[in-house]
Amino acid sequence: MRTLRQDLVLRKVGDDYIMVDPGQGMVDLSKVHTLNETAAWLWENLAGKDVTVERVADLLCEHYEVMPEKATSDAIALIQEFEAAGLFAT
DSSP states (O other): OOOBOSSOOOEEETTEEEEEOTTOSSOOGGGEEEEOHHHHHHHHHHTTSOOOHHHHHHHHHHHSOOOHHHHHHHHHHHHHHHHHTTOBOO
16 A cells, blocks of 8 residues: 655645655755645645555546546656655655
């Protein structure tokens, strides 16, 4: 089961959505994660759930007017970006 890290808290600052790793002794601003509005919405809707391509694509299709094929390709890209950024629980 792949879940999002629960120690990261998403905050809206102005028009931006950011997360800073709270485990750091001193804040290292190179470790700030910035999400666009859609990624932030997905983050909130995926919290505590198993993150799969199918679940992300379903959420995208339910909330946005997007074809299933595009939602699936966007879901794959999002999961790859979250994984590269270390946003999944270990």
